[in-house]
Amino acid sequence: MTTSPSTARRLWSPLGVALLLAILGSGTKAGADRGALHLRASEAFAPCLRPALDAFTRESGWTVVLDVGEPDPPREADVVVGDDSEMTRLLEAGVADLQTSVDLGSLPWVWVVVPPGSPPGSLSALAPDRVVVLGGRAGRGARESLQGLAADRLRVSRDGGELRRARYALLPRSLAGTGEHRRSDVRPLIATAALVAGAPHAAAARRLLAFLQGDRGRGLLSTCLDAIETGASKGGSAQASYARSVVDWWLPDCSLTHDGYNDPGQVLGAPDAVFLGVKDSYRGIMSLGQGGYVTVDLVDTAVDGPGPDIRVYQVTGTEPVTLYAASSPQGPFVLVGLRMDCGTRTPGLENYEHHCDFDLRGTGISEARYVKVEDGEIYPCLAGGTITEGADIDAIEILNKKP
Amino acid sequence: MAGRYLLQILPDRGCNMPVTALSFPMGAAAAGTSPHPGVQVLLDGEPSALELEFLAENATLRGGLGTTGDGALSNERRRLWLHAIGTGSVTRAADGRGEVVTGNLMGYLALGDPDDDEGALGTCNSRDHAFTLRAR
Numbered sequence: 149m150t151t152s153p154s155t156a157r158r159l160w161s162p163l164g165v166a167l168l169l170a171i172l173g174s175g176t177k178a179g180a181d182r183g184a185l186h187l188r189a190s191e192a193f194a195p196c197l198r199p200a201l202d203a204f205t206r207e208s209g210w211t212v213v214l215d216v217g218e219p220d221p222p223r224e225a226d227v228v229v230g231d232d233s234e235m236t237r238l239l240e241a242g243v244a245d246l247q248t249s250v251d252l253g254s255l256p257w258v259w260v261v262v263p264p265g266s267p268p269g270s271l272s273a274l275a276p277d278r279v280v281v282l283g284g285r286a287g288r289g290a291r292e293s294l295q296g297l298a299a300d301r302l303r304v305s306r307d308g309g310e311l312r313r314a315r316y317a318l319l320p321r322s323l324a325g326t327g328e329h330r331r332s333d334v335r336p337l338i339a340t341a342a343l344v345a346g347a348p349h350a351a352a353a354r355r356l357l358a359f360l361q362g363d364r365g366r367g368l369l370s371t372c373l374d375a376i377e378t379g380a381s382k383g384g385s386a387q388a389s390y391a392r393s394v395v396d397w398w399l400p401d402c403s404l405t406h407d408g409y410n411d412p413g414q415v416l417g418a419p420d421a422v423f424l425g426v427k428d429s430y431r432g433i434m435s436l437g438q439g440g441y442v443t444v445d446l447v448d449t450a451v452d453g454p455g456p457d458i459r460v461y462q463v464t465g466t467e468p469v470t471l472y473a474a475s476s477p478q479g480p481f482v483l484v485g486l487r488m489d490c491g492t493r494t495p496g497l498e499n500y501e502h503h504c505d506f507d508l509r510g511t512g513i514s515e516a517r518y519v520k521v522e523d524g525e526i527y528p529c530l531a532g533g534t535i536t537e538g539a540d541i542d543a544i545e546i547l548n549k550k551p
Numbered sequence: 552m553a554g555r556y557l558l559q560i561l562p563d564r565g566c567n568m569p570v571t572a573l574s575f576p577m578g579a580a581a582a583g584t585s586p587h588p589g590v591q592v593l594l595d596g597e598p599s600a601l602e603l604e605f606l607a608e609n610a611t612l613r614g615g616l617g618t619t620g621d622g623a624l625s626n627e628r629r630r631l632w633l634h635a636i637g638t639g640s641v642t643r644a645a646d647g648r649g650e651v652v653t654g655n656l657m658g659y660l661a662l663g664d665p666d667d668d669e670g671a672l673g674t675c676n677s678r679d680h681a682f683t684l685r686a687r
Contacts, residue, residue, distance in 0.1 A: 283668035285620065291661065291674040299569045299662075299672040306668065400604035400614065401583025402591060438604045439615020439636060470636065470657075486678060487634070487658055526617040526634040526658065528602035530593070 184211040185352050188225035190218055190234055190286050191306055192255055192320035193339050196372030197229060203368055204359045210352050216308075218284055219244075226347035227356055231286040231337040232491045236465025239500075241534045242427025244342035246464065246500060248354070250361050251493070252341055253373025257290055257334040260317040262327035278303040280314035282323065289489075290318045290334045322372055335489060338466075339373055345427070378493040391416050391444035391544040395477045395518060400529060403437020408535030410434065412442045414542070415521070419461045421542040423500055428535050433463050436523035436538035443520040445477065446546055451515045453548030456505030458484070460521055461542040464500045466491025468524030469539045471506045473516030482511050487524035490539060501542065515550060552579045552590050552607070552641065552649040552684075559683045560616075560631060560660065566675030568662055573625035575601055577684070589614070592684065594623055603637070603684075612651060613638045616658075616682070624665055632661040632669050637682050644686035656680035 189197055194216045201212040219228035220238045228235070228244050229252065238244040279297065281290050283306040294302060305311055312325035320337055321329065341360060347353050359365045397412040404410055414434045421432040434442060450457045450473070460469050469490045472481035490504035508514060523538035558575045562568040575594055582591035582604070590612065592603035601623035605614035616637050622630040639654025657678045661670035 283670075285669075288661075288669070288674070291670040292659070292676050295673070295675040295677075296565065296567050297673070298567055302671070302673065304663075304668045304671040396586075398587045398589075398606050400591070400606075401589050402602075402604060404583065438602065438617055468634075483657075483678070487676070522636065523615065524634070524658070526615040526636070528599050528617045528619055529604060530599035530602055531619045 183349075184213045185227070185349050185356060186213045186215060186225045187227045187229065187356070188215040188217065188219050188222050189229035190231060190284065191216055191308060192231070192282065192286055192322055192337055193229050195322045196255065196339065196369060199371070200360060200365050200368040203364065204356055208352070208355060208359070210356070212356065222344045225344050226349045226353035227341060228344055229339055229341045232340060232466035233285045233288060235340045235342065236467060237534070239342060239464055240428070240536045242345055245345050246342070246423055247425055248357060249340055249342040249499065250357060251376055251499065252339040252360060253369055254336040254338050254376045255320045255322060255373055256336045257318060257332040258321050258324050258329040259332050260314060260319060260324045260327050260329060262315040264328035277315045280305055280311060280317040280319075282306065282311065282319055286320075286337055290332075293332070293334050294318065336374070338376060338491070376493060378495045387549075388418065389446065389448040389546040389549050390418050391519070392447045393445045394442060395445050396443040397441065399437045399440035402529035403435070403440055403537060406529060406532055406535065407435045407437050407537050409540065415442055415444060415544060417543060419494070419497060419501060419543040421461070421463045421501060423463075423498070430463065430536070430540070433536075433540045433542050435536045435540045436521070438529040438538060439523050439526050440538060441520055441522040442541065443477070443518060444544055446517050446519065446544070448546055449515050449517045449550040450508065450519075450546040451548050451550045452508040455547070456507045457546070457548040458506045458508075458516075458519060459503050459545040459547050460490060460506070461494065461501060461503045461545070462490035463502065463540040463542055464536070466502065467539040469504055469541075470522040470524045472520040472522070473508065473511070473513060474518045474520075475513070475516060477518050481518075481520050482513050484508060484511050505547065519544060553581060554579060554648060555687050556592065556650070557685050557687045558592070558603070559685070560633065560656070561681040562660055562675055563677035563679040565679070566673065566677060568673050568675065570627065570629060570662065573627055573629055573631050575623065575625055576687075577603070597623070601633070605637070607641070610641045611638065612641060612654070612684075616656065620669070622661075622663065622669060628665060629672070630663045630665055630667060632659075634659045635680060639682065639684070646686055648686045650686045651682070651684040654682040654684065656682045
């Protein structure tokens with residue numbers, strides 16, 4: 149991938165420089181960059197990490213240089229911290245080590261309103277100023293929530309100072325300045341940390357990751373990050389019903405050539421994906437490539453019941469998935485969910501096993517035996533660089549089964 | 552479908568985007584036959600920046616249109632970020648090749664000026680974007 153001018157411009161934001169200087173100035177090995185541990189974190193998480201990194205420095209003697217910016221590429225970092233949306237390609241490509249990845253917490257989005265007490269609701273329409281929103285991959289969901297707002301009413305920024313000064317803004321809580329903060333329903337960011345493959349200070353980096361996962365680290369992070377909400381434990385019961393046969397599938401020729409997991413049969417049955425501990429090495433998944441799909445026969449019938457009705461299990465990151473459903477293998481297939489982020493953590497399964505849930509309600513059909521699962525990442529195959537391009541499907545489960 | 556094409560992306564009007572259409576010079580070629588025949592359509596000069604991978608069957612194209620994190624620069628000097636599924640009937644162009652004159656596009660698009668951040672001029676998820684892929 150090439151680096152765009154805007155990407156290059158972002159590499160050293162004022163916030164980044166300030167934090168770097170702050171961290172350098174507070175360590176017991178202050179100024180001793182040689183031998184220092186380098187951590188690269190996106191703008192939203194950097195303020196959350198700072199107290200924990202300071203504590204680690206005091207307790208371990210290791211200076212930690214905090215480099216602020218998108219974790220991909222990690223540059224000279226030993227450890228990267230980013231949202232799912234920023235980490236997926238790093239982890240799948242083996243640039244960061246999936247086996248060491250750990251979730252640190254979630255970070256909600258808030259509306260910042262200055263002055264406090266301004267009318268609630270439709271803030272973007274009512275605000276006299278531009279609405280400021282975070283740029284970069286981590287801000288994509290927030291920007292989507294502002295769709296329809298005229299371009300001259302929108303300001304996209306990754307400058308920490310500008311974000312904190314904004315009178316009307318939609319920001320991760322960690323970047324919100326003064327004024328009234330109102331909880332937004334934009335999907336919270338998930339802070340995931342991982343060791344960079346080939347890190348020059350791997351042993352110290354592992355020690356830092358252990359510190360961040362330990363009671364002391366978690367306690368310090370908890371002042372800024374919330375506990376991660378996992379999906380309801382509705383799935384995976386003893387009576388669970390999973391896809392039983394493949395009806396149809398397609399992967400673009402480019403994806404068939406470059407990807408390593410093209411067997412549609414791997415989506416059948418209960419979740420069984422395994423990361424084998426080596427870059428790009430899995431068992432039990434089908435990668436959907438650029439816009440590929442697999443259509444399955446559930447044999448049992450999913451019905452519109454309480455809560456979501458169908459669950460798709462997807463491995464690593466939050467690659468979006470589109471789901472269609474039908475009562476016959478020939479269709480017509482009805483759209484159930486378009487490009488749904490598929491990154492909800494699944495209780496009781498490995499850290500890399502995620503899922504997304506779909507509800508038949510409002511689709512015009514009340515039951516379905518056949519479902520088509522389509523890649524929603526839709527990333528150019530030729531630019532891919534991994535053998536797991538597209539959403540990586542492990543299993544499809546009926547959550548509400550027709551008796 | 553093969554040869555030179557002009558791709559037009561038309562954001563859903565409900566998105567309130569500052570442009571009505573963005574166009575890109577593309578090249579198309581057949582791509583694979585199994586499990587279904589496909590067509591690959593790539594941006595001239597920077598093929599991996601904007602890639603279309605279609606299943607081509609029954610006079611219909613259906614598949615993913617995607618850009619990288621850097622987006623793709625249009626003929627109108629606007630940058631587009633795109634992750635969407637396109638569907639369109641193939642009709643015969645004047646020179647006998649296939650083309651799509653009315654295609655539906657479902658998914659994500661974002662706009663910016665050439666050096667902007669993604670979405671600086673707006674972001675929109677919709678089932679009602681449109682595209683055309685005309686022979687040139």
